[in-house]
Amino acid sequence: MNAAATSLRASTKGEETRAQILAAAVQQASESGFESLTIGTLAEKTGMSKSGLFAHFGSKLELQLAAMDEAARQFTEQVFMPALKAPRGLKRVRALFEGWLSWPKRASLAGGCPIDAASREYDHRPGPMRDAVIERQRQVGRELAKAVQMAIDNGELKPGTHATQVAFEFMSIVLGFYRAELLLEPDVANKHARAAFDRLVESHRS
Amino acid sequence: MNAAATSLRASTKGEETRAQILAAAVQQASESGFESLTIGTLAEKTGMSKSGLFAHFGSKLELQLAAMDEAARQFTEQVFMPALKAPRGLKRVRALFEGWLSWPKRASLAGGCPIDAASREYDHRPGPMRDAVIERQRQVGRELAKAVQMAIDNGELKPGTHATQVAFEFMSIVLGFYRAELLLEPDVANKHARAAFDRLVESHRS
DNA sequence: GACAGGAACGAACGATCGTTCTATTCTGCC
DNA sequence: GGCAGAATAGAACGATCGTTCGTTCCTGTC
Numbered sequence: 001m002n003a004a005a006t007s008l009r010a011s012t013k014g015e016e017t018r019a020q021i022l023a024a025a026v027q028q029a030s031e032s033g034f035e036s037l038t039i040g041t042l043a044e045k046t047g048m049s050k051s052g053l054f055a056h057f058g059s060k061l062e063l064q065l066a067a068m069d070e071a072a073r074q075f076t077e078q079v080f081m082p083a084l085k086a087p088r089g090l091k092r093v094r095a096l097f098e099g100w101l102s103w104p105k106r107a108s109l110a111g112g113c114p115i116d117a118a119s120r121e122y123d124h125r126p127g128p129m130r131d132a133v134i135e136r137q138r139q140v141g142r143e144l145a146k147a148v149q150m151a152i153d154n155g156e157l158k159p160g161t162h163a164t165q166v167a168f169e170f171m172s173i174v175l176g177f178y179r180a181e182l183l184l185e186p187d188v189a190n191k192h193a194r195a196a197f198d199r200l201v202e203s204h205r206s
Numbered sequence: 207m208n209a210a211a212t213s214l215r216a217s218t219k220g221e222e223t224r225a226q227i228l229a230a231a232v233q234q235a236s237e238s239g240f241e242s243l244t245i246g247t248l249a250e251k252t253g254m255s256k257s258g259l260f261a262h263f264g265s266k267l268e269l270q271l272a273a274m275d276e277a278a279r280q281f282t283e284q285v286f287m288p289a290l291k292a293p294r295g296l297k298r299v300r301a302l303f304e305g306w307l308s309w310p311k312r313a314s315l316a317g318g319c320p321i322d323a324a325s326r327e328y329d330h331r332p333g334p335m336r337d338a339v340i341e342r343q344r345q346v347g348r349e350l351a352k353a354v355q356m357a358i359d360n361g362e363l364k365p366g367t368h369a370t371q372v373a374f375e376f377m378s379i380v381l382g383f384y385r386a387e388l389l390l391e392p393d394v395a396n397k398h399a400r401a402a403f404d405r406l407v408e409s410h411r412s
Numbered sequence: 413g414a415c416a417g418g419a420a421c422g423a424a425c426g427a428t429c430g431t432t433c434t435a436t437t438c439t440g441c442c
Numbered sequence: 443g444g445c446a447g448a449a450t451a452g453a454a455c456g457a458t459c460g461t462t463c464g465t466t467c468c469t470g471t472c
Contacts, residue, residue: 013419013469031330035242039460051462052420060460111330120326123388124237124317137389168398169405172382176374179381182329183343192374199375203409219439219449245430257432258450266430 018056021046025067026074030104031111033121034064034129064129071114072136078103080143089154090201093147093170097197100174101190112178141167157204169200224262227252231273232280236310237317239327240270240335270335277320278342284309286349295360296407299353299376303403306380307396318384321346347373363410375406 024045025037039060043053057063079099086095104112111117119137122130141164148163148170157166173196180189230251231243245266249259263269285305292301310319317323325343328336347370354369354376363372379402386395 017419033239033241033327035239038458040458049421050460051422054461055419117326119385119388120323121239123385134389137385141389165398165401168382168386169379169402171385172378172402173375175381175385176378179325179329179343179377180374182325183340183347192371195371196375196378199409203405223449244428246428255451256430257452260431261449 017046017048021053021056022067022070025063026071026114027109027111029067029071029111029117030109030114033117034067034114035121037064037067039063061128065132068115068118068129068132068136071118074107075103075113075115075140078107083147088147089151090156093151093201094197096144096147097170097174101177101193112181116175116178141171144170155206157201158206161204166200166204170197173197173200223252223254227259227262228273228276231269232277232320233315233317235273235277235317235323236315236320239323240273240320241327243270243273245269267334271338274321274324274335274338274342277324280313281309281319281321281346284313289353294353295357296362299357299407300403302350302353303376303380307383307399318387322381322384347377350376361412363407364412367410372406372410376403379403379406 021042025042028037028042028045037060039050039054042063043050046053057066079096083092083095083099086092104110115133115136118129118133122133145163145167148157148161148166151157152159152161152163173193176196177189177193180192183189184192227248231248234243234248234251243266245256245260248269249256252259263272285302289298289301289305292298310317321339321342324335324339328339351369351373354363354367354372357363358365358367358369379399382402383395383399386398389395390398
């Protein structure tokens with residue numbers, strides 16, 4: 001099952017190669033950011049001509065936006081969807097956490113989370129890419145806070161717990177982990193991240 | 207007092223313009239990353255010719271490394287040096303935290319912490335820039351852990367507290383804050399970050 | 413099996429990239 | 443005030459950037 005096949009309904013030939021291009025683009029963005037998505041490099045990587053590849057998107061910006069979409073789709077597929085199988089409440093929050101830490105590896109994104117890359121890349125550069133990344137991040141933040149809120153409504157977390165505050169700290173730990181992977185041995189980063197998460201949960205548990 | 211004057215001993219003309227170039231480079235790196243440091247753009251921004259600017263560094267890589275050095279110097283000057291005036295222990299850790307959150311703005315780095323940018327940019331791209339950023343981050347991590355350890359030795363934090371774990375969570379909150387600034391209103395991000403820090407301290411206080 | 417439309421190619425464009433030369437201007441010292 | 447060397451400018455290089463254009467190839471339909 002290759003990358004193209006995992007994408008939705010690749011009915012026509014064009015959609016199939018488009019999916020292949022985007023898979024390569026997300027991989028590249030994971031390693032070097034969305035600004036490094038050059039038509040030439042991507043054409044070489046996918047074995048097609050610059051103009052042939054270009055025709056699928058019409059502009060570099062459209063290519064970047066499409067790659068961002070694809071990255072978000074993969075994230076949802078790899079992190080949120082599986083977590084929905086866990087029961088509402090702390091179990092699901094923990095499933096989200098575990099999925100979040102490991103999804104870049106599971107999706108074979110050697111360079112780490114591409115959305116993390118995009119966030120830093122565009123956080124202070126106005127334009128469509130910035131708008132896109134902000135929208136996606138906000139949405140993810142809301143979903144995460146909702147999952148936390150369920151654990152509060154559940155009674156697993158103390159009433160009065162601020163879901164958005166917990167979501168903020170959740171995200172912080174994930175970001176700290178991504179960063180620490182670079183500096184420490186991977187298992188040390190893992191240990192730190194899990195200890196932080198446990199402390200977060202413990203200090204709000206009923 | 208302009209940017210050049212803040213740099214060490216700008217005795218000769220050359221060193222002075224070099225300092226000006228690096229100030230502009232750090233600013234640019236803060237906004238768009240170190241990979242976006244192009245000779246042409248930087249020449250235009252400083253009002254000199256490409257070749258004239260180029261002569262100061264000899265290669266783009268040397269320019270990037272010099273800009274990274276300058277960013278680290280500014281960070282030390284803006285965050286660590288002032289914190290040393292606070293008494294050892296929790297007070298100093300808190301001073302570090304406050305300084306860390308606000309230093310990009312105090313240094314007029316509109317694009318946020320340039321070292322944060324470099325970390326994500328080079329975390330999975332081998333080369334001298336990656337080596338440089340790893341070395342600096344490790345050093346910062348050690349210094350931070352030392353400051354935490356003082357609060358343990360002090361008795362302000364529980365004996366048995368893991369300084370590196372606290373340092374990891376400290377860094378995570380800072381990263382979460384930098385990210386949240388993008389998505390939320392600034393004062394909300396501030397509130398979340400401070401609440402997280404307070405919870406971190408409280409749960410390890412003696 | 414002809415035909416139409418989509419998909420991909422190859423060549424070329426102007427712009428910009430990093431870099432190299434040579435020439436000019438400036439600065440500091442006797 | 444003249445001289446040496448540093449500092450800067452200007453022009454050009456090959457490479458690559460995003461993009462355009464015209465052509466060829468493939469695929470599915472009658």
